[in-house]
Amino acid sequence: MEKQTVTIYDVAREAAVSMATVSRVVNGNPNVKPATRKKVLEVIDRLDYRPNAVARGLASKKTTTVGVIIPDVTNAYFSSLARGIDDIAMMYKYNIILTNSDENGGKEVQVLNTLMAKQVDGIIFMGNQVTDELREEFRRSKAPIVLAGSVDAEKTQPSVNIDYVAAVAEAVKNLIDHGNEKIAFVSGSMDQAINHDYRLKGYKKALKDAGIAYDDKLVFETDYTYKAGQSLEPALSAAGATAAFVGDDELAAGVMNGLTDAGVAVPDEFEVITSNDTKLTELVRPKMSSITQPLYDIGAVAMRLLTKLMNNETVDENTVILPYGLMKRSSTK
Amino acid sequence: MEKQTVTIYDVAREAAVSMATVSRVVNGNPNVKPATRKKVLEVIDRLDYRPNAVARGLASKKTTTVGVIIPDVTNAYFSSLARGIDDIAMMYKYNIILTNSDENGGKEVQVLNTLMAKQVDGIIFMGNQVTDELREEFRRSKAPIVLAGSVDAEKTQPSVNIDYVAAVAEAVKNLIDHGNEKIAFVSGSMDQAINHDYRLKGYKKALKDAGIAYDDKLVFETDYTYKAGQSLEPALSAAGATAAFVGDDELAAGVMNGLTDAGVAVPDEFEVITSNDTKLTELVRPKMSSITQPLYDIGAVAMRLLTKLMNNETVDENTVILPYGLMKRSSTK
């Protein structure tokens, strides 16, 4: 006994009107006589009719779903953005097709293609390594694409971010103001635009402003994982660093715990400041000082921007920069 | 200049074959002469033809997308499951429509309906408060639905879990073995089957086995948030508890930090054991002992089970129970 699906045609027949009319009442088209509307509504209710979104998508060329490409849902930073995205999407009646990319270029291209095949109305992309191939796919897309919490060196796509350069510069300046001269820069892959073109720039700027020479021995390129951070302590100490700016909270937690476990007192002997202000910062002891970012809002604003783009509304500014801050907790003096 | 879409018809014309044949080569149907296949493939490549998944979905009644209902992506437990789900989904060529429900019954019903309207081939549901209304929707669905890391008192749906009763009993027994007699049971809402029908049962069983009387003053029903845990300390102390079993890692971190901040030494004066073995357990100090669950696998297996259901393959067991363990870290003696 396969479950029977009732179609718009069934409703039309039962209500003794045309499919067009049923379609009109379903879509809230005002050009329907109240009496007719009522009659149709009753039949819809009686038959428990539910419009088939796929057919609707084919006919109208709109699917009310948007694709979301995320490096890893499991990462607190990205999942916070995702939450903002989904909430706003739901508010505007969109659904989200979510895919993890691991920031793997090949996978990203492939995912992008299947999203486009599925006729999503728009796409939100998170990831900081926009390859040429990827950029080419972006161009090919007829659906608007906005970057959330992610930067591309060639600022060709709409995006929502904070001013990473300024934020990092301020964070590092803070460390400098506390008397640190050997400040480590710990981040993920330098292939990522956000690290190479933004954070590092901010780091260098702060050093320069303070008249401290840049030393690439203090730059640590690693993975965005707790373990990677934890095992960084020997190297950090060997380099003579007395403080560190870290590009990811989980990584920072690792760095800090690695330090602590090795008997290095944070913040007295070593200060740590991190970047994303996720929940983690409050969980660890000492609590981590951090650049603050409106994580949820970055996602939410990106989605909102996307809705405008999808509706062909004119948007004043394609690149939106949200405010950041600095939150002093206990991992800095 | 709206981007032009090339359809199967264009390919057919260019290759001088019928749509049917193009469809065959696109779908890997073997009944096509190699020469024809080659010709078609060339045209496809030249025209950069990409099949429209929506049209395909309408014609074939399969969308190769599955719905995923998750309480909150931002929660480490659930996002781990989600990661397992997505990876396996991708492996089997499915995409995921992800929606946050906040375990809100009304929202869940609504989401379920839009998922069904979008003709998803299957659904994975996470959430522990299956209301009657929701159960009714489950029944209505023609797409198979499996519960992941979630239980329903009426075990009517396929599901993937661990044996919560036994796991909690073992965890609590561990606490008892350390000499604790006043053990707090800290969890989220008791309306959730997992708390009321499983964890609490395990807790009571352990007490009973040890001949300790159950005291509902030691049961703390709260939110699954860090803050909630943190502010629990006064109550915990007032109740005279010397240990606690906690139903969520973030909550547990809060409990532990609240205790520590109030000057209660963990684990010397108070032991804490948590439930989900997420990354958090390793980040906090002391590291938290926990029931271990194969989080990623629960998601992965649930998705795998769903693929079978979607293919009408016979499955030996609708209810799969994965193994759990107990990981002693530093929040217990």
Add this chain to the structure above:
DNA sequence: CTTTGATGTGAAAGCGTTTTCACCCTTGCG
């Protein structure tokens, strides 16, 4: 040679909507 059974291919009917057009009624107004 004819028959048989694969094998390869095309025509056309869906799939369940939206949307365009055309048409018919009412109204209101000069």
Add this chain to the structure above:
DNA sequence: CGCAAGGGTGAAAACGCTTTCACATCAAAG
């Protein structure tokens, strides 16, 4: 009273595929 202007409705054509069915074609078998 005649007519323009809408409001309300239906017929039917898309939308871009899959799939069924029938029809050729061709090689092997009788």
